Amino acid sequence: MLKKIFFIIFCFNAVYAFSQLRTFNEIFPSIGENARSNALSESGYVKSSRKSPGFVIIGNQQGTKIDPSIVNNVLKSNPGYIVESILVIPGNRPVTLLNIYNAVGNIRDLKGRLYNSATRNQEIPLFEDASRIAGERQTSAIADPPPSSVIPQTETVYIKLKDVNFGNTFYRGQISLIQGSAGAQGLSYTLSNFRNMTYLMVPVIKEGKFIAQLYFEPIREGILIYSLAGADISDFFASKIHVDSAISKRLSVITEWAADGIRRN
DSSP, X not given: OHHHHHXXXXXXXXXHHHHHSOOHHHHOTXXXXXXXXXXXXXXXXXXXXXXXXXXXXXXXXXXXXXXXHHHHHHHTTOOSEEXXXXXXEEOSSOOOHHHHHHHTTOGGGGTTOEEEETTTTEEEESEEEEEEESOSXXXXXXXXXXXXXXXXXXXXXXXXXXXXXXXXXXXXXXXXXXXXXXXXXXXXXXXXXXXXXXXXXXXXXXXXXXXXXXXXXXXXXXXXXXXEEEEOOOHHHHTTSOHHHHHHHHHHHHHHHHHHHHHHO
């Protein structure tokens, strides 16, 4: 009898917790049907462009219910190029923000992730090595921490990625809990380069001019991963490389790294 009571209480709590989750349409009430279908598909929604008056950011549309800081973290750096993506991981099992926090703590899992190189006509690793480092001046690799039982309100991490194009690149990651309206809660993860990104020793993207913003929230359809990345590149280098592709593939690899970690946790 006692077991049955506990089971009923557990089921009630689970149903109540699920009922508190927002739906995709509540968060993006103005999204177009094509964009919505893509976001809920396996590949997700992705759009990239040089920033212009006609470029529409879904996360910045009137009525979108994402904390304004998520988009503003990127836009405040006034990037010349922007990539936006929306992906929903289907909810076939309960996933908490703690699961998500522990998933994005596995920095070493970024190593060896493949992307399709148009110039080499094959899939190659975007990041040949990936590690957590102690700080901006202490760049030797340190171990990823074991899974945590709590999420800090805010946390700063430092990351070193050996980029196939830019060599060693260095990022500062800011992780924050986001408390929204009606009790909705998500996790913000902002990555920005704290050193120049160079090609053949020449700075291509200066310090702080590449920002990737990820936002995670459990919703009724599964786990929402909203991502926005921006970069500012000189006109000289912009004419030599496909900037949209360069930003898109890095955001795609980072998003898939997070998604794969969430699926495993």
